[in-house]
Amino acid sequence: xxxxxxxxxxxxxLKLGDDxxxxxxxxxxxxxxxxxxxxxxxxxxxLVEFNTRLKKKxxxxxxxxxxxxxxxxxxSREQAxxxxxxxxxxxxxxxxxxxxxxxxxxxxxxxxxxxxxxxSEGDEVExxxxxxxxxxxxxxxxxxxxxxxxxxxxDAGGLIPYTRKRLLEKHA
Amino acid sequence: MGMTVVQKILxxxxxxxxxxxxxxxxxxxxxxxxxxxxxxxxxxxxxxxKGTGLEPRVWDASKIAIIFDHRVPxxxxxxxxNQKKVREFIEQQGIQKFHDxxxxxxxxxxxxxxxxxxxxxxxxxxxxxxxxxxxxALGAFAxxxxxxxxxxxxxxxxxxNIEVPATIRVEALGKFPDYVSPKDFILHLIGQISAEGANxxxxxxxxxxxxxxxTSGRLVLCNMAVEAGATSGIVPGDSETVRYLQKEAKVGExxxxxxxxxxxxxxxxxxxxxxxxxxxxxxxxTVDHVKPVNDTEGLKIDQIxxxxxxxxxxxxxxxxxxxxxxxxxxxxxxxxxxxxxxxxYRESLERGYLTDLIDAGAVVMNPGxxxxxxxxxxxxxxxxxxxxxxxxxxxxRMGNPHSEVYLCSPAVAAASAITGVITDPRKGAN
Numbered sequence: 088x089x090x091x092x093x094x095x096x097x098x099x100x101l102k103l104g105d106d107x108x109x110x111x112x113x114x115x116x117x118x119x120x121x122x123x124x125x126x127x128x129x130x131x132x133x134l135v136e137f138n139t140r141l142k143k144k145x146x147x148x149x150x151x152x153x154x155x156x157x158x159x160x161x162x163s164r165e166q167a168x169x170x171x172x173x174x175x176x177x178x179x180x181x182x183x184x185x186x187x188x189x190x191x192x193x194x195x196x197x198x199x200x201x202x203x204x205x206x207s208e209g210d211e212v213e214x215x216x217x218x219x220x221x222x223x224x225x226x227x228x229x230x231x232x233x234x235x236x237x238x239x240x241x242d243a244g245g246l247i248p249y250t251r252k253r254l255l256e257k258h259a
Numbered sequence: 260m261g262m263t264v265v266q267k268i269l270x271x272x273x274x275x276x277x278x279x280x281x282x283x284x285x286x287x288x289x290x291x292x293x294x295x296x297x298x299x300x301x302x303x304x305x306x307x308x309k310g311t312g313l314e315p316r317v318w319d320a321s322k323i324a325i326i327f328d329h330r331v332p333x334x335x336x337x338x339x340x341n342q343k344k345v346r347e348f349i350e351q352q353g354i355q356k357f358h359d360x361x362x363x364x365x366x367x368x369x370x371x372x373x374x375x376x377x378x379x380x381x382x383x384x385x386x387x388x389x390x391x392x393x394x395x396a397l398g399a400f401a402x403x404x405x406x407x408x409x410x411x412x413x414x415x416x417x418x419x420n421i422e423v424p425a426t427i428r429v430e431a432l433g434k435f436p437d438y439v440s441p442k443d444f445i446l447h448l449i450g451q452i453s454a455e456g457a458n459x460x461x462x463x464x465x466x467x468x469x470x471x472x473x474t475s476g477r478l479v480l481c482n483m484a485v486e487a488g489a490t491s492g493i494v495p496g497d498s499e500t501v502r503y504l505q506k507e508a509k510v511g512e513x514x515x516x517x518x519x520x521x522x523x524x525x526x527x528x529x530x531x532x533x534x535x536x537x538x539x540x541x542x543x544x545t546v547d548h549v550k551p552v553n554d555t556e557g558l559k560i561d562q563i564x565x566x567x568x569x570x571x572x573x574x575x576x577x578x579x580x581x582x583x584x585x586x587x588x589x590x591x592x593x594x595x596x597x598x599x600x601x602x603x604y605r606e607s608l609e610r611g612y613l614t615d616l617i618d619a620g621a622v623v624m625n626p627g628x629x630x631x632x633x634x635x636x637x638x639x640x641x642x643x644x645x646x647x648x649x650x651x652x653x654x655x656r657m658g659n660p661h662s663e664v665y666l667c668s669p670a671v672a673a674a675s676a677i678t679g680v681i682t683d684p685r686k687g688a689n
Contacts, residue, residue, distance in 0.1 A: 106454050106545050110653040110656045111653060114655050115632035118632070119295075121296070121298055121299040160454055163387055165299060166299075182455060247407060251308075251309075251310075254308075254311060254414050255311055255313075
C-alpha cells in the first residue's frame with residue numbers, strides 16, 4: 088500500500104503522450120457507474136484495443152503505463168483513478184494534474200512522478216528507491232518523491248482509513 | 260511579507276495569523292458542493308464510519324450544497340437510481356441547499372451557487388467538480404476535489420493536508436474590443452501558459468479590465484482557470500462582487516471583502532492588454548491549442564453549442580440572440596442552447612432572446628450540463644465537428660472519440676451558426 092513502491096519490476100504495456108484527460112481515461116458517459124468493482128471495465132474504453140486487453144485480463148497486475156506531462160487533467164471524476172486501480176496498474180508520468188494526483192493517493196492507485204523518463208512499450212522498468220531504471224535501455228531516471236503530507240495518507244492506507252482515524256480521535 | 264488573497268483566506272480558515280506558501284494547513288470548509296456524484300460521496304462517507312460505532316452524520320448540513328445538473332433529466336435508469344439515493348440521503352441528513360430538477364430552482368451547480376448567494380468573498384469552497392474554480396469569481400478560495408476527499412470533508416468539516424499554493428498574478432489591462440469577451444481572454448491566457456502552466460497554483464486576476472468586468476464574465480475566467488491546471492482562479496472581492504450579491508443574488512446582510520496585501524508575494528505576474536485581443540478558438544484536442552479566429556475561419560461545423568457552466572449566462576444568451584435575430588442558422592447545422600439555470604432560462608424567455616434563437620432555428624434545451632461531457636442531449640457522429648462555448652475539447656469529450664470539438668465565445672458560436680463555418684463575429688457584424 089504505497090504509491091511509490093520501494094521496489095518493483097513491471098513491463099510497459101502502454102505509452103501515452105502529454106495531457107491525457109480523464110475523458111480519455113474514463114469517459115463521461117460512464118459516470119453513472121460509481122462502484123470500484125464496476126468502473127475498471129471502462130478504463131480507456133475509447134482506446135478499444137487496450138481496453139479489450141484489460142478486460143480479457145491479458146494485462147497482468149503491476150503492469151506499467153507510461154505517460155507525459157499533465158496526466159489526468161480535466162474532470163475531478165474519481166472513477167478515473169478507481170478504474171486504473173482496479174487493474175492494479177502503476178502509472179509513471181512526467182507529471183500529474185492536481186485533482187487526479189490527489190484522487191490516486193486517496194484511493195491507493197500507484198503513481199510515480201518521473202519527469203525525464205524514457206521508456207517504450209515492451210520495456211522492462213524497475214522502481215528502486217527514488218529511481219526508475221529502464222532495464223531494457225539500462226538508463227536510470229530520478230523520481231520526484233511525493234510531498235510528506237500526501238505520504239501520510241498513503242501510509243494510512245488511503246484517505247478513508249486516514250479520515251476514520253481522525254474521526255475517532257475527534258470523538259475520543 | 261504580505262499575503263495573497265488565498266493565503267489570507269487559508270490563514271483565517273485555519274485559525275492562523277499568517278500562512279506561507281508550501282505550508283500544510285487544514286482549513287475549515289464553508290461550503291461543500293456536489294452534484295449527481297454525491298452518490299459516490301455517500302458510499303465513501305458511509306465507508307469511513309464502518310467499524311467506528313459512530314452514526315454517519317454530516318458535520319454541518321447547512322454547509323453542504325447538492326445540485327443535480329450533469330444528467331438531467333436522468334438519461335438512464337442508473338442515473339435515476341443514483342439521484343433517488345441522493346434525495347433519500349439529503350432528506351435523512353437534513354441538507355437544505357438542494358437543487359433538484361425543478362423549473363423554479365434548478366440549474367448548473369456553478370450558476371446555482373452564485374445565483375443563490377451561497378458563495379461569499381473569503382470562503383473556502385470545495386466541490387466534487389473540477390470547475391468549482393468558478394466560485395473564485397466571488398472572491399472565494401474554491402477548488403475541485405474527488406468524491407473520497409468530499410466524504411472526508413462531510414465527516415470532519417475540514418480539508419485535510421492542503422498545501423498553501425503559490426499564486427500567479429494576472430493583470431488584464433485595457434478595454435475589450437467589440438465582440439471580444441472574457442472567454443477570449445481566458446482562452447488566450449491558457450494558450451500562453453499551457454494546460455499545466457498553473458498546475459498546483461492559483462491565478463489571481465487584477466487590472467482595469469477585471470475591475471470593469473461583471474460577475475458573469477469573472478465566472479468565465481475562474482471557471483476555466485482549471486484548464487491551465489490551476490487549483491483555483493480568484494478575483495478578490497470588490498464593489499462589483501457586493502453589487503452582484505446584493506442586487507442579483509438578493510443577499511441582505513453585509514458583505515465583508517478579503518483583499519490581498521499590497522506587498523503580497525507572487526510567483527510571477529502575467530500582463531495582458533485585452534484591447535489587443537481577437538476572438539480565440541481552442542482547437543482539438545487540448546484546451547491550450549489556442550489560435551486567433553482568423554486561423555480557423557471557414558472550417559465547416561455540424562453542431563453549435565451555446566451554454567454550460569462557462570457561457571450559459573444571460574449576457575451570453577443575449578449576445579447570441581442579438582447576432583441571430585432575424586437570421587437563419589445554416590442548413591445542416593444543429594444549434595443547441597443550454598441556459599445555465601432556470602432563472603436564466605426565464606429571463607431569456609421574458610426578454611425575447613429564446614424566441615429570437617428558436618426563430619433562427621436553434622433548439623433550446625433544459626438547463627444543465629447537456630452535451631458538454633458527452634453523456635446525452637447532443638452526441639456527435641463519427642467525423643463531425645462541434646463549435647462550442649463549453650470548456651473542454653479532449654478526445655471523446657462530447658461522447659465520440661472520432662469527433663472534434665472547437666471552443667469559442669458565444670459571439671463566435673452565433674456568428675458561425677449563420678454561415679455554418681467558423682466565422683469572425685466582427686466581420687459578420689459589419
